[in-house]
Amino acid sequence: MKAEALLKAIGGIGDEYVDELLAHAEKNPVRTSGVNIRKTLRTALLAAVIAGLLALLGVGAYAMNVFGIKDVLLSSDREKIYLSRQGLQDSREFMAYQEFMAFYDDYVANNYYGDQMPQEQDEWMRQHEGIYFVYTQRLKEKLLELSEKYSLKLRNDVYEDTGAQWCCTALGLEDFIDDPRFDEDEAAFRAYDDGSFLIQIGWGNAGGEDLDCSITRNVKGYFSQGYADFDTEEMIRQWNYTTGKGTEVTIFWGTLHFYIVYDGPEAFVVASAARWVNDEAFSEEAVTAIADAIDFETLGKASRADLGLVRNRPKKPVQTDAQMQERQQLIESREQLALGQWTNNYDGLMFRVDSIRYSTNLGDEGWQMEQFMQDSMGWADGVCYTYPDWADPETGELKEGLRLITVALTVTNANTRDNITHQTMNNTGTNNFSNSLLFLNFAAVSDGAFINETKRADAYSGENPIPGQTSFVHIEPGETVSYELAYIAPAALENMVFFSWDACLPLPPVK
Amino acid sequence: MEDERIIALYWRRDERAIDETDRKYGALCSAIAYGILESHEDTEECVSDTYMAAWNSLPPQRPRLLRAYLGRITRNLSLNRLRNGKAGKRGGGELALIYEELENCIAAENGPEKHLEEKELILAVNAFLAGLPQEERLMFLYRYWLAQPVAEIGLRMGCKPGRVNSALYRSRVRLRAYLEKEGLL
Numbered sequence: 001m002k003a004e005a006l007l008k009a010i011g012g013i014g015d016e017y018v019d020e021l022l023a024h025a026e027k028n029p030v031r032t033s034g035v036n037i038r039k040t041l042r043t044a045l046l047a048a049v050i051a052g053l054l055a056l057l058g059v060g061a062y063a064m065n066v067f068g069i070k071d072v073l074l075s076s077d078r079e080k081i082y083l084s085r086q087g088l089q090d091s092r093e094f095m096a097y098q099e100f101m102a103f104y105d106d107y108v109a110n111n112y113y114g115d116q117m118p119q120e121q122d123e124w125m126r127q128h129e130g131i132y133f134v135y136t137q138r139l140k141e142k143l144l145e146l147s148e149k150y151s152l153k154l155r156n157d158v159y160e161d162t163g164a165q166w167c168c169t170a171l172g173l174e175d176f177i178d179d180p181r182f183d184e185d186e187a188a189f190r191a192y193d194d195g196s197f198l199i200q201i202g203w204g205n206a207g208g209e210d211l212d213c214s215i216t217r218n219v220k221g222y223f224s225q226g227y228a229d230f231d232t233e234e235m236i237r238q239w240n241y242t243t244g245k246g247t248e249v250t251i252f253w254g255t256l257h258f259y260i261v262y263d264g265p266e267a268f269v270v271a272s273a274a275r276w277v278n279d280e281a282f283s284e285e286a287v288t289a290i291a292d293a294i295d296f297e298t299l300g301k302a303s304r305a306d307l308g309l310v311r312n313r314p315k316k317p318v319q320t321d322a323q324m325q326e327r328q329q330l331i332e333s334r335e336q337l338a339l340g341q342w343t344n345n346y347d348g349l350m351f352r353v354d355s356i357r358y359s360t361n362l363g364d365e366g367w368q369m370e371q372f373m374q375d376s377m378g379w380a381d382g383v384c385y386t387y388p389d390w391a392d393p394e395t396g397e398l399k400e401g402l403r404l405i406t407v408a409l410t411v412t413n414a415n416t417r418d419n420i421t422h423q424t425m426n427n428t429g430t431n432n433f434s435n436s437l438l439f440l441n442f443a444a445v446s447d448g449a450f451i452n453e454t455k456r457a458d459a460y461s462g463e464n465p466i467p468g469q470t471s472f473v474h475i476e477p478g479e480t481v482s483y484e485l486a487y488i489a490p491a492a493l494e495n496m497v498f499f500s501w502d503a504c505l506p507l508p509p510v511k
Numbered sequence: 512m513e514d515e516r517i518i519a520l521y522w523r524r525d526e527r528a529i530d531e532t533d534r535k536y537g538a539l540c541s542a543i544a545y546g547i548l549e550s551h552e553d554t555e556e557c558v559s560d561t562y563m564a565a566w567n568s569l570p571p572q573r574p575r576l577l578r579a580y581l582g583r584i585t586r587n588l589s590l591n592r593l594r595n596g597k598a599g600k601r602g603g604g605e606l607a608l609i610y611e612e613l614e615n616c617i618a619a620e621n622g623p624e625k626h627l628e629e630k631e632l633i634l635a636v637n638a639f640l641a642g643l644p645q646e647e648r649l650m651f652l653y654r655y656w657l658a659q660p661v662a663e664i665g666l667r668m669g670c671k672p673g674r675v676n677s678a679l680y681r682s683r684v685r686l687r688a689y690l691e692k693e694g695l696l
Binding site: 009 | 512516524526530533534537539542574575576578579580582583586587590609610611613614616617629632633635636637640645648649652653655656657666667668669
């Protein structure tokens with residue numbers, strides 16, 4: 001045996017040992033070039049970038065302001081330059097988000113100011129999930145404070161889907177992209193009730209290459225989040241450009257990113273893309289081809305949003321075969337169980353599935369609504385019902401098209417010593433094990449829509465230390481416990497799989 | 512940001528996942544890569560490659576321990592870079608010493624060398640680590656997983672380099688004895 005083989009084997013040791021080591025390394029940093037090299041290097045790179053920019057522009061230190069980067073610059077650090085998707089720097093929308101970003105960075109850098117993490121999501125946070133990126137009370141309060149300070153309204157609804165035409169329908173827009181290379185059906189979008197949107201589009205052979213582009217339109221007068229960025233290493237060129245439709249936009253063009261901006265009368269519009277795979281810059285032809293294809297002027301004007309027009313529409317399958325194949329590969333990569341019994345090599349837990357029962361009423365299996373996670377959801381006939389809308393709160397009867405799956409488990413902690421260092425996801429203490437590692441997966445075409453969901457248990461029959469989030473089971477070494485997990489799932493599907501990281505168990509057919 | 516939320520960003524294909532990963536684990540990944548490559552430029556490239564690998568593998572992967580997951584990717588990429596001769600300036604010094612230490616630890620005294628299945632060896636190393644006291648295990652892994660110099664390990668562990676050297680020597684002797692006992696040497 002060679003040292004190479006042994007070194008390779010040491011590289012394959014269990015995650016618990018790697019994590020133990022890296023946790024110790026983080027807590028005990030050594031101030032040497034090896035540890036701090038990134039900061040040193042980045043500082044040097046930042047200086048080089050600025051010098052490069054100035055050299056490129058051929059002017060003095062104030063050139064950036066003259067040429068407009070300052071007008072959209074939210075912030076920068078050693079690694080990134082963050083540019084606005086909200087508006088120009090003197091706008092209320094820009095200032096509000098810039099202040100929120102600064103607060104967020106400081107909050108995270110200072111260990112959440114000692115706030116408990118994770119936190120239970122209150123009703124406002126649940127309603128605004130997917131609209132605003134806030135997951136603690138303090139972040140929520142900051143967002144509300146800033147929206148009031150800058151007299152900005154808040155969005156209250158969001159709809160996500162694919163198909164650019166549906167985005168237009170929801171927001172009362174004419175087609176805003178005129179280019180046959182733009183794959184309209186594949187475009188994924190998120191539309192808000194104020195008329196704002198984010199859309200991710202694939203562009204085939206734009207200026208000689210394929211690329212993915214994001215377009216955001218943020219309606220003025222509303223609080224919005226999100227930014228575009230450049231690496232500090234990038235050489236950035238910037239110029240004003242008149243599109244094929246006669247609209248003047250500003251283009252920022254770097255090695256790895258581009259950013260096209262239009263400040264309309266009612267909305268601020270940005271098209272951007274990031275290069276992930278090769279080191280060559282986007283071609284100028286690709287960037288201007290995209291600028292030419294987008295109707296910035298239309299997007300900069302007001303429009304009437306009605307998300308209800310598209311929310312409950314029938315959906316068509318998208319790349320169903322490929323998605324089903326991908327999902328199948330995921331399942332096949334795990335050991336298929338014949339008897340429903342396996343050992344979790346990582347945590348040293350032995351699982352046995354004692355029974356899997358189907359029902360349509362919470363009470364039939366002894367569950368109560370209060371036991372369910374508040375982020376639980378059920379998907380039936382293309383509609384996603386969130387807690388508690390998936391059941392009648394009085395009778396416990398599930399909405400038509402949904403069913404309750406109750407999985408009875410017996411789990412033995414086969415370890416001979418306390419589990420302290422393993423720190424399974426969200427482990428909060430010695431010999432606590434998270435149920436978030438036991439999943440239900442279902443994939444099928446239902447009512448014309450492709451569904452591929454992997455979900456954690458929606459309810460746990462034991463105690464729940466953090467209600468509404470993640471449940472834990474406390475099992476002493478050598479101890480065996482039995483408990484149940486419940487999942488809300490579509491009634492029509494047969495090909496469901498119950499699985500953990502180590503193994504999976506296909507569910508029996510409905511009788 | 513908590514790991515679960517970072518992983519959720521990857522699963523939603525949200526580019527903030529990369530930023531948050533870098534914010535939380537960038538320094539750690541850089542330290543791992545630099546310990547092996549000893550080159551600023553190679554370290555930067557290796558850390559970028561780590562993020563790319565994470566972006567491409569999450570989903571379908573959903574690691575339980577993001578720190579360990581990223582650390583493992585960085586280590587493997589760094590070693591691959593060395594093996595494939597892509598590293599601009601071979602970070603040879605420390606790694607050459609480490610190879611020598613391990614070579615001495617497992618050199619066959621009699622008979623031909625055994626060729627083992629990698630899985631078999633990993634299982635044996637895992638079992639060996641489980642039997643080590645935590646302090647010795649950390650020193651062993653600082654040296655042979657992170658490729659850290661002995662002096663740095665001493666600083667991290669709050670002891671003198673001589674003590675680290677002694678502990679590493681003991682661990683190597685134990686490892687050899689364990690592998691022999693298991694019939695792997």
